[in-house]
Amino acid sequence: MRTLGTQSAEQDAQTYSIIGAAMEVHTTLGPGFLEAVYHQALAVEFGLRGIPHRDEAVLPVRYKGFTLAATYKPDFICFDEVIVEIKALATVGGAEHSQVLNYLKASSLRKALLLNFGERSLSHKRFVL
Numbered sequence: 001m002r003t004l005g006t007q008s009a010e011q012d013a014q015t016y017s018i019i020g021a022a023m024e025v026h027t028t029l030g031p032g033f034l035e036a037v038y039h040q041a042l043a044v045e046f047g048l049r050g051i052p053h054r055d056e057a058v059l060p061v062r063y064k065g066f067t068l069a070a071t072y073k074p075d076f077i078c079f080d081e082v083i084v085e086i087k088a089l090a091t092v093g094g095a096e097h098s099q100v101l102n103y104l105k106a107s108s109l110r111k112a113l114l115l116n117f118g119e120r121s122l123s124h125k126r127f128v129l
Contacts, residue, residue, distance in 0.1 A: 012126075014079045015113055019124050021045040022086075022115045026122040035088040038117040039075055042086065046078065053078045059106040074103045074112075083112035092116045092123065104129050 025041045046053045059072040076084040083103045087096055092114060100112045104127060112127040 012111075014082050015111065015126055017049065017051055018046075018078055018082060018084060018113055019115075019122075021049050021051060022117075022124065023122050026117055029117075031088075031118055031120060033088060033117070035086060035117070038086055038088055042076070042084075042115075046076070051078055052080070053084075054080075059103060061106050072103050072106050074100075077107075077109070081109060081111060083107065083109055085112065085114050087114070087116045088118040089116055090118055092125075097125070097127075100125075100127055 022042060022045075025038060025045050029037065029041060043053070043055055045051075054077045056073045056075065057077045059074065061068045061070050061072065074083045075086045078084055083100065085096070085100050085103065089096070096114060096116075100114050104110070104112050110129045114125045114127070116123040
């Protein structure tokens, strides 16, 4: 796994547009709301910007050819290529990073964004497998 640097991220139009939508939500609402509020607002902003997205799509977990009953539900999958997980925490750390990495492992997708609306400024981290 690696994270994308600034230059690579700017060249990635999909993640750039998702981050732009998240920045608009954060600018409008500011920090302090529950995650569910940011989730709903981001879905609206995706719609306004024409960003194709699936809300809480179910990702099956497979083990040695068997599909387990356990599933993952990332907040969004955008463009059928980018997992988007949102948080509203004072800071994000290892547990949230692991959650996003598990989403990538469970899916056939290679890119993910972790967005945190809980800080004074929107924070984001890109993941690429």
